[in-house]
Amino acid sequence: xxxxxxxxxxxxxxxxxxxxxxxxxxxxxxxxxxxxxxxxxxxxxxxxxxxxxxxxxxxxxxxxxxxxxxxxxxxxxxxxxxxxxxxxxxxxxxxxxxxxxxxxxxxxxxxxxxxxxxxxxxxxxxxxxxxxxxxxxxxxxxxxxxxxxxxxxxxxxxxxxxxxxxxxxxxxxxxxxxxxxxxxxxxxxxxxxxxxxxxxxxxxxxxxxxxxxxxxxxxxxxxxxxxxxxxxxxxxxxxxxxxxxxxxxxxxxxxxxxxxxxxxxxx
Amino acid sequence: xxxxxxxxxxxxxxxxxxxxxxxxxxxxxxxxxxxxxxxxxxxxxxxxxxxxxxxxxxxxxxxxxxxxxxxxxxxxxxxxxxxxxxxxxxxxxxxxxxxxxxxxxxxxxxxxxxxxxxxxxxxxxxxxxxxxxxxxxxxxxxxxxxxxxxxxxxxxxxxxxxxxxxxxxxxxxxxxxxxxxxxxxxxxxxxxxxxxxxxxxxxxxxxxxxxxxxxxxxxxxxxxxxxxxxxxxxxxxxxxxxxxxxxxxxxxxxxxxxxxxxxxxxx
Numbered sequence: 060x061x062x063x064x065x066x067x068x069x070x071x072x073x074x075x076x077x078x079x080x081x082x083x084x085x086x087x088x089x090x091x092x093x094x095x096x097x098x099x100x101x102x103x104x105x106x107x108x109x110x111x112x113x114x115x116x117x118x119x120x121x122x123x124x125x126x127x128x129x130x131x132x133x134x135x136x137x138x139x140x141x142x143x144x145x146x147x148x149x150x151x152x153x154x155x156x157x158x159x160x161x162x163x164x165x166x167x168x169x170x171x172x173x174x175x176x177x178x179x180x181x182x183x184x185x186x187x188x189x190x191x192x193x194x195x196x197x198x199x200x201x202x203x204x205x206x207x208x209x210x211x212x213x214x215x216x217x218x219x220x221x222x223x224x225x226x227x228x229x230x231x232x233x234x235x236x237x238x239x240x241x242x243x244x245x246x247x248x249x250x251x252x253x254x255x256x257x258x259x260x261x262x263x264x265x266x267x268x269x270x271x272x273x274x275x276x277x278x279x280x281x282x283x284x285x286x287x288x289x290x291x292x293x294x295x296x297x298x299x300x301x302x303x304x305x306x307x308x309x310x311x312x313x314x315x316x317x318x319x320x321x322x323x324x325x326x
Numbered sequence: 327x328x329x330x331x332x333x334x335x336x337x338x339x340x341x342x343x344x345x346x347x348x349x350x351x352x353x354x355x356x357x358x359x360x361x362x363x364x365x366x367x368x369x370x371x372x373x374x375x376x377x378x379x380x381x382x383x384x385x386x387x388x389x390x391x392x393x394x395x396x397x398x399x400x401x402x403x404x405x406x407x408x409x410x411x412x413x414x415x416x417x418x419x420x421x422x423x424x425x426x427x428x429x430x431x432x433x434x435x436x437x438x439x440x441x442x443x444x445x446x447x448x449x450x451x452x453x454x455x456x457x458x459x460x461x462x463x464x465x466x467x468x469x470x471x472x473x474x475x476x477x478x479x480x481x482x483x484x485x486x487x488x489x490x491x492x493x494x495x496x497x498x499x500x501x502x503x504x505x506x507x508x509x510x511x512x513x514x515x516x517x518x519x520x521x522x523x524x525x526x527x528x529x530x531x532x533x534x535x536x537x538x539x540x541x542x543x544x545x546x547x548x549x550x551x552x553x554x555x556x557x558x559x560x561x562x563x564x565x566x567x568x569x570x571x572x573x574x575x576x577x578x579x580x581x582x583x584x585x586x587x588x589x590x591x592x593x
Contacts, residue, residue, distance in 0.1 A: 109376040113394055116379065117404075127380055129485065137384075137482070215404070218396065247514075247592060325514060325592065 068093050072139065072315045076147040085149045085164055087311035089183065096249065096320050097313035098125050098178040099290045100144060100151075101297065102166075102306040105130050108175040110218025114296060115177070117215035121224055121292030123180035123248050125316065131172040138316040144176050150309035157301030162309050169306060180249035181290055181313060182227060184320040188242050194235050197276040204273035204311070205229065207289050211263025212254070214292060219300040225291040226254060228267065230282040239285060245324040255286040262286065335360045339406065339582045343414040352416045352431055354578035356450065363516065363587050364580035365392050365445040366557045367411060367418075368564065369433075369573040372397050375442040377485025381563060382444070384482035388491055388559030390447035390515050392583065398439040405583040411443050417576035424568030429576055436573060447516035448557055448580060449494060451587040455509050461502050464543040471540035471578070472496065474556050478530025479521070481559060486567040492558040493521060495534065497549040506552060512591040522553040529553065 067075065067084070072092045078084040088097055103111055108130070115122035126138045133145045145167045153160050153169065182205070186196055198205045205227045212224040231239055236256060244252040255262050267284060268275050272291055278284060297305050308314060334342065334351070339359045345351040355364055370378055375397070382389035393405045400412045412434045420427050420436065449472070453463055465472045472494045479491040498506055503523060511519040522529050534551060535542050539558055545551060564572050575581060 105376075109372075109379065112376065112379050112383065113396070116383070116391055116394055124383055127383055129380070244592070325511070 067091055072317050073141070075315050076139070076142055079149050080143070080146045082164065088149065088313045088315060089311060092315050094187065094319055094321075096125065096138075096184045096316045096318045096323055097181050098138070098316055099181050099293075100148060100306075100308040100314050101177040101179065101293060102144070102174050103177070103302055104171075104304055105173040105175055107300070107302045110220055111177065113217035114214070114220040114293070115179070117217050118292070119247070120251055120254060120288035121214065121290065123250055125178045125180050125248065125318070127178075128176040130175050133170065133176065135176075135178060135314075135316070138178060138318050139314070140317070144178075144314065145170050148308050148312055148314050150312040152307050152309050154298070154305040154307070156303060157298045166306055178314060178316070179290055179293065180323065182250055182287060183313070184249040184323055185243045185246040185287075187320045188246060189239055192238060192242055194231065194239050194242075197230050197278075198274065201276055203276055206267070206270035206274060206276055207272035207291055208259070208264045208267075209271045209295070214296060220296045222292065222296040222299050224254065225272070225289045225295055226262070226286040227273070227289040228270075228284050228286050230276065230278040230284050232279070233281060233283055236283050236285060243287065247325050248323040250288045250290070253285050253287050257283060259284060334358055339584050340408070342582050343406070343409050346416050347410070347413045349431065355416065355580045355582060356578060359582050361454065361586055361588075363392065363405075363451045363583045363585045363590055364448050365405070365583055366448050366560075367415060367573075367575040367581050368444040368446065368560060369411070369441050370444070370569055371438075371571055372440040372442055374567070374569045377487055378444065381481070381484035381487040381560070382446070384484055385559070386514070387518055387521060387555035388481065388557065390517055392445045392447050392515065392585070394445075395443040397442050400437065400443065402443075402445060402581075402583070405445060405585050406581075407584070411581065412437050415575050415579055415581050417579040419574050419576050421565070421572040421574070423570060424565045433573055445581060445583070446557055446560065447590065449517055449554060450580070451516040451590055452510045452513040452554075454587045455513060456506060459505060459509055461498065461506050461509075464497050464545075465541065468543055470543055473534070473537035473541060473543055474539035474558055475526070475531045475534075476538045476562070481563060487563045489559065489563040489566050491521070492539070492556045492562055493529070493553040494540070494556040495537075495551050495553050497543065497545040497551050499546070500548060500550055503550050503552060510554065514592050515590040517555050517557070520552050520554050524550060526551060
């Protein structure tokens with residue numbers, strides 16, 4: 060099994076997507092096609108598309124757009140030509156009127172000509188850059204999901220889409236904080252620079268030991284919690300607006316693009 | 327007259343907008359409320375808004391969005407609370423089916439509840455930063471409009487919106503090129519880093535002495551032409567799509583926001 064995972068980490072994005080499309084791979088995508096950007100997926104009927112696009116434009120840190128597909132188009136021509144968002148993710152979640160109804164491995168039979176697909180950048184890209192710089196990430200060391208928290212910072216509203224900013228937190232040793240800020244600043248297409256450093260109460264977080272999403276991780280006595288805008292933010296906003304239909308990736312089961320993480324750096 | 331201009335350069339954005347709203351100032355806005363970002367304005371009926379927003383999302387260098395107002399809302403609540411895009415620009419242009427029909431000083435009687443307003447960043451902001459760094463700009467020294475050219479680089483299409491990238495060119499002495507690239511890289515909200523440096527034929531420009539828009543300027547024998555994406559690009563794309571109605575600012579007669587240029591820097 061270890062060997063299999065090691066091998067798949069060296070496949071190209073296209074090869075991994077092909078395995079996923081065939082149903083050979085239905086597990087999380089972390090560590091696959093290393094070096095390439097993975098994306099969150101949100102699919103909405105056309106009548107919600109302008110407001111959601113506006114929500115992303117107004118809240119670029121939690122909602123960094125990698126590509127928006129035109130109505131009825133399932134192929135991400137810019138970020139993964141030849142791919143198909145209906146089949147090339149391992150697992151999807153279907154929401155009706157804001158309520159989760161089922162998780163499936165293929166959304167072809169849910170597809171319709173009025174659906175608009177949004178691919179949003181994901182923290183895997185900046186984590187890759189942090190790891191390359193030998194900045195250790197506790198949740199990866201502990202084999203957990205990153206800790207995520209609902210803050211008291213409101214997003215900018217757009218149409219019916221609104222809600223609080225959700226952040227992911229990574230504890231860093233004090234000598235790594237500046238470098239981590241510099242590195243992630245370059246990656247504005249995938250959440251960018253942190254939104255806060257230090258005291259959790261300043262952004263409405265009561266207890267770092269009780270994340271709203273993901274797992275708690277150990278925080279050393281000298282370590283500084285650093286907070287980045289998180290891709291769960293648009294999911295919270297989507298649930299509040301309660302559209303008739305929303306299709307997303309299942310957490311951790313992302314879309315793998317042909318874009319190298321490094322090519323997402325702004326400078 | 328000189329004194330009057332000098333005084334108005336020190337007014338706040340709100341004070342300048344008030345003079346414009348009253349009709350006291352109907353001239354170009356260059357040099358007014360120095361240090362504050364000025365914006366291009368595009369107003370479109372709702373049925374074109376998603377595609378135009380998508381065009382901007384896909385082409386952020388020529389179409390850097392500062393704020394998108396919701397349908398029927400004339401107040402830019404983020405960039406200039408209390409302002410009104412119907413009255414607070416000195417001059418507007420009305421286009422019907424892609425054809426220019428008239429220039430007016432107030433668009434209140436053209437306003438409708440289905441209109442969506444887009445404010446786009448403008449090169450005045452990065453020119454301000456270049457001038458602060460003592461990088462001289464020839465068109466300002468010569469009292470002309472910047473030279474603009476239609477390139478052979480296609481924009482990414484979105485719905486009916488498409489067209490070539492239009493660039494503005496500034497000749498720089500070779501020892502200023504790197505610094506100018508560094509400075510404008512920080513200003514991705516207002517066109518950002520150049521798209522090209524040097525040989526104009528590489529981007530489909532035949533003769534720098536014959537700009538498609540603006541004025542020709544002197545280029546010294548040792549100087550390097552540097553090209554930035556230009557806000558005329560969306561205007562060309564708008565004309566090609568021929569929407570029933572488009573309202574824009576009149577060239578040079580911009581919307582003055584409450585945002586400091588420096589606050590637009592990404593890092």
